[in-house]
Amino acid sequence: MEPLVALCKRRGIVFPGSEIYGGLAGTWDWGPVGALLKKNYKDLWWKDAVQLRDDIVGIDSAIMMNPKAWEASGHTTGFVDPLIECKICHQRFRPDKPKEVKSHEATHRGKAVEWTEPQKFNLLVKAYLGIIEGKQTEIFLRGEITNGVHVNFKNVLDTTRVKIPFGIAQIGKAFRNEITPGNFVFRSREFEQLEVQFYIKPDESEGRKWFEYWKKDRMNWFLSLGMKRENLRFRDHEDDEKAHYAKAATDIEYNSPWGWQEMMGIHNRGDWDLSRHQQFSDKNLTYRDPETNEAYVPWDIETSSGLERPLLFILLDAYHKDEKREWLQLDPKLAPYKAAVFPLVPNKPDLVAKAGEIYHNLRKSMMVSWDDRGNIGKRYAAQDEVGTPFCITVDYTTLEDQTVTVRERDSMEQKRVPVSELEAYILKVL
């Protein structure tokens, strides 16, 4: 982790939040390169989850919601007791229930379980709306993006042509009063989530079928981003660790430097959410099957992952170091910059002009970096550290034969490529 964290700071991927004021625990600011990485991940995810599918639509719901939504989902009642937290798996228990505490310790099979001091927990972050002091309404910043989807179930049904089975996708910020943020961006207090709530017929065999479908689909998603198969595994939740809403739950875990850790969750939430919102809002949230005319509250198979956490694991997988260099072997689809353009020297106007022309043309179709500082070796090193797949050098030969040197990040191989074929050459790899 240490060299990766240092690289992230050095190259503008991730900075500690509010750093000049001494920071704010559990918050991180993504720099110029990190913001591109995040955007690429989210764009690819949206394309995969929404653009290329007929059965999923996307929404973007508000972060601030009527507090009743959090009562309905069980979040406000579930997190206000004094609780102790297991430092291994972060599950929380009431200290006045020693039997439960002991039986939890036993699940860690002989490991010495350490507990935090009892604290009054409210995982939801409070905010206050209203301008008159003392007359403000207490609300919560969303602890997960899920509720915003469920409360719009009817709106989506009424405004689109979706039929069960169908999904609603969303990407957005979530906030949690984590008591033990840590391991860099792994557990933060502010983070983004990418979720699909996939509504199905309320039926055990449908539930199993779609649960298995989404497990496979999500594993393939991470593999499609170049993650190493040996660093990924499924882990089914034991009955006593399932969330209050889950009929079945599996995590995709990553083999991190501090052990196997949850990267995302796949949950069969049954009809928990829609039934509760129906009950608390007093609105009919049933679905009427157009063929059988049967009305029912659908079940929900949820796939939920963070953004920063998978990106941390992708960066760990991509991080390489040998005696000569450090580099991020990122899938070119994810790479913040697809190419970098260098004039061989910065003080020859015709070289700089030619390189500038190539740079301006290429950046119409992809993110391209420009560098004319120091020697070429240093420029390669800087681009390797942010995972740029191609470095393009414009030299004196370019002025004669309209070719450039293209250097590939992983193999470090160099080829002469005609300027007229450059864009196609790079897009082919992307």
Ligand code: GAP
């Ligand atoms: N809607 C279900 C839900 O939110 P979760 O297991 O609490 O389930 C889903 O969260 C995913 O969100 C996690 O697998 C992880 O990738 C990400 N996540 C959760 N808490 C996080 C935190 N404090 N910091 C960063 N990512 C977090």
